[in-house]
Amino acid sequence: MIKISPSILSADFANLERDIRKISTADYVHVDVMDGVFVPNITIGLPVVKAIRPATPLPLDVHLMIVQPGRYAAQFCDAGADIVTMHVESDTEANLRDAIERVHAKGKRAGVVVKPGTPAEAVLPYIRDVEMILVMTVEPGFGGQSFLSDQMIKVRAIRKLINEQNPVCELEVDGGVAPDTFRACIDAGANVLVAGSAVYKAPDIPARIRLLRG
Template structure:
């Protein structure tokens, strides 16, 4: 089954509990954390994750767009994250390994993220250790960008590797996912789709979530 992870980056932050409730038919709540250094934007942090945790029974899929994430992954786990994904570009391989180990030590699922310019090969050292690989189909940092279809070759490659080496790992796509581009992502092998504005701007959110499942 295709899973949908609406991004609360597109929610109304003055009514966050309400807007998380509106996506109750989804599979994950996608939480974008940006530090203004790894990406040119600042969003939310640990206190907000802690506050939203009691508002939903859905798993929190926390995407860290921050420098040296191993410094903070344990705090995000303690705040209520169920899945924590870190960018391979955000630290040395040793630093990324440390982040993965710390997430697992907290009993949570760990994932790695690849920016558009990062080749699939960057995932290989971690592929057999993680529960999720996230491919960015926009440049991370801002919502509402145009979907980058050229990333589908990377998704296909990663799907092949995952099937061979770590079949339980989920393959997530984030950026520009809508009722049309979702079909391309699913065909390429993604099984988790992050969608922000495509969900929150829909007149009927449950219907849109169902539509995105393909």
């Protein structure tokens, strides 16, 4: 089954609870955390994750675009994250392994993320230990960017690795997912799609979520 994880980066931050309730038919709520260092933008932090936790029964899919994510991984779990994904480019392999263990110690799911310029093989040190791998199909840091179709080669490669080494691991795609691009993601092997503006700018949000499920 294809799962949809709408990104609240495209929601109205002055009405965040209202806009989270609008995506109640989705599978996850995607929360982009940016520190202004790993990516050139600053967004949501721990207090907002804690505040929105009571607003939805959906799992919070928290994407940490921050340096040394292990410093905060457990705290995001305590704030209400159900899934915490961290960039392979953000720290050393040893530190990321420790961060994954911290998330698991909290009883939550952990994942790793790769930027467009990072090869599929970068997930290999973690693939047996995570519940999700996220492939960015835009450069991380801002919403509303154009979909990088060449990343489908990487999605296919990672799907093959997952099938061989950790079949229960989810494969997520984030960036430019829309009515004209979602099918390519599914065909390449993704089973979780992050969509921001494609969901929140739709005239009928539940209908758009159904469409993106394929």
